[in-house]
Amino acid sequence: MRKIVFTAKRSVSSLLVLVVAMLSAPAVMAQNELQYVGELGFSVGGAHYFGDLNTRGALNAVKPTVGVYYRKYFNDYIGVRLHARFLQLGYSDVYNKNEFQRRRNLSFNTNVGELSLQGDFNFFRFNPGTLDHRFTPYFTGGLSIFAFDPYTYYQDKKYHLQPLRTEGQGSAMYPDRKPYGLVSYAFLMGGGFKYNISRSVNVGLEVLYRFTGTDYLDDVSTTYAGAAVFPPLPDGKASIASILQDRSNVTGDPLGVAGRQRGNSRDKDQFATVELSISFLFTSYKCKF
Secondary structure, three states: OHHHHHHHHHHHHHHHHHHHHHHHHHHHHHOEEEEEEEEEEEEEEEEEEEEOOEOOOOOOOOEEEEEEEEEEEOOOOEEEEEEEEEEEEEEEHHHOOOHHHHHHOOEEEEEEEEEEEEEEEEOOOOOOOOOOOOEEEEEEEEEEEEEOOOEEEEOOEEEEOHHHOOOOOOOOOOOOOOOOOOEEEEEEEEEEEEEEOOOOEEEEEEEEEEEEOOOOOOOOOOEOOOHHHOOOOOOOOOOHHHHHHOOHHHOOOOOOOOOOEOOOOOOOOEEEEEEEEEEEEEEEEEEOO
16 A cells, blocks of 8 residues: 555656646746847948049949948847958049049049948847837948059050059159058948848848048049159150159140149048848847846
């Protein structure tokens, strides 16, 4: 009899443990919720340059830009993004209405590879997958490093401008002018809108402006070096550096007198992008307590 009672008690105890486990399982699962931890995105849009060849902020030489990024979420309002972009920039004095700038007749293009670190700050709570918090405008800012290499065309041939030292960089006549580097940095500031179209996909629109650390995106910064800096070729013809440092002879009398203003060294070059983006969300289950 004692053995039967013991067995019955053990069976009841086991049943109670099983019941408690079944009842507590939903509570344990309820303490875990689905959270969005980040997103992988792709961007495409247009880029524009502002500097010594475009002093009036005109928007008539838009070039393409593409990018890929990963954004890490910290909460519903703050995220940090690593964004890699490839874009093109360019401009020409033919767009200018100012008489001197039009006569100057300079132009450039450059490919730009950029890697930026940006902080994103939502104005509204942004919680993908919900009906009430699926849209927000946001502010973004950060720092980037980028590589560039300005070039131009002369008689249908492409010439990279930095090696030509068109403003006398490295010349004994201008010891204070050093050859510029092809890697620089930029401070970024901008904003945009993003919208969650499903539990796993966001779309967005962003405008981003760069204040760069270089004045040579366009290979133009200070004054004309003058023809004396560029010795002629053995056959007596002008070197390509001499030709490209002053192209005003096409529009009239040459302007390239040594010391005459060629650009404005007080202000660094700038550029901006407008991008559409689509991103795919990453989620994880995290304990609420």
